[in-house]
Amino acid sequence: MRILFVAAEATPLVKVGGLADVVGSLPKALSELGHDVRVMMPRYGVIDAGRFSVATAIDDFNIRVMNTTKSVSLKVTELSDGGKVYLVDSADFSGSSEVYGKDALKRFFLFCRAVLEILPKLDWQPELVHCHDWHTALIPLWLKRNDYHYASLFTIHNLAYQGPFDDKFLSDSGLRRDWQSRPANVPEPPLNCMSQGILWADMVTTVSETYAREIVTPEYGERLDPLLRYRREKLLGIVNGLDYEEYNPATDPLIPANYDCSTLDKRIANKLALQKQAKLPENAEIPLIGMVSRLDEQKGLDIVAESLDFLLHKTRAQMVILGKGIEYYHGLLKQAANKYLKQLAVVIGFDNALAHRIYAGCDMFLMPSRFEPCGLGQLIAMRYGAVPVVRRTGGLADTVQDLTQNLGEGTGFVFHDYDSKALVTAIRRAVDAYQEKEAWRKVMQRIMALDFSWQASAKKYESLYYKTLELKGYAKSQSAVGLSRRFRRD
């Protein structure tokens, strides 16, 4: 199959969050299954021009958006692993150092329009267009409205970010007519881009089975649950995998000491190095809790903040927190770090090297999310032998099994209620269990041996793509005769 991924970010070009990891690594896993998968994203000013050289795929052309004329072109770059990435080039993206920022709605509106114009001009024609998150969610709508033959798939990585707009935008952008084209029995969509991906894509997926079940409820549905229930039969959860080449403690160049399941003793050097870097007492015996996260309520920062005093008072655990998010939590964490100099280190910002060092050096990895579509941190942590402490929600529920009391079975410490009491209880369980040296070591070996690579999930996407194409009647259309022969495997 020929599949085009359309997304706002992708490793190794630009990464803000987990979306980039998925768009960067799933295409590789699919090409290993024999498919031709390419990525299309904006050409941001922050993309390292020295590292990724580009060629022109489509010369400048004009498009009309929001009553102005914009000049757009298409570039293409080839990655070192052979992957091809198309970069939609327009001054709105290349002229700014931000990926998202305050003009995100207008910029991604332009991006979606540009993708629509580019598709028929492209010398490589996909059968399926796989769109990710709200930034690309108008594409499925316009593919339908313009009778394009491409099949479309829309993946929700996080329902909380929807690309909202007001009634004025609906008029100014010329979107109103398309907006009103929905069938009469469709629930009224809230005014945002995300709703259109959910409504119009041939298939809708999200990044774990549990999250797929959660988002059809009002509690997790972010006001899109009526629409999601309406499309329930076309909604599916497929858990994300991890790029096992990038995240491999045996070869990772970003950590002080490489190790695997059979050389766990070497891991201690990473712990001591992390303690040193974090200016905490260097002592292998003290349990060290790590957190790499966006610092906001989704990630559980409110209950972490509420628990800190108790935790650092009542246990001798150390904590290293790395991330960025809401100013309020930056201030609060920095204050706590000043108070608990010997126990808490906080680094505000993105730092990929430090993130790897935390995964490789901490004993426990904390993810107390209020909701979590999939979560990659817990997968990386397990790969690196850090035992996850997580709330039972979304992808965390699907990938971490609660440890039994004697640590004989299970893969992490799981709590259910979203409150600081439940969080503290889980951490205390972890800190106590850490004293059981032999049993703990076995847990580390067990979680490091789990397989969270993309292989299994890529196969699930593959069969979903086939199903989507069949649904679309691809096998019958003239242009797809060759395709249908190829994808019929009997």
Ligand code: GLC
């Ligand atoms: C979003 C979600 C996260 C998921 C990631 C990749 O960042 O919040 O749970 O792992 O997308 O799908």
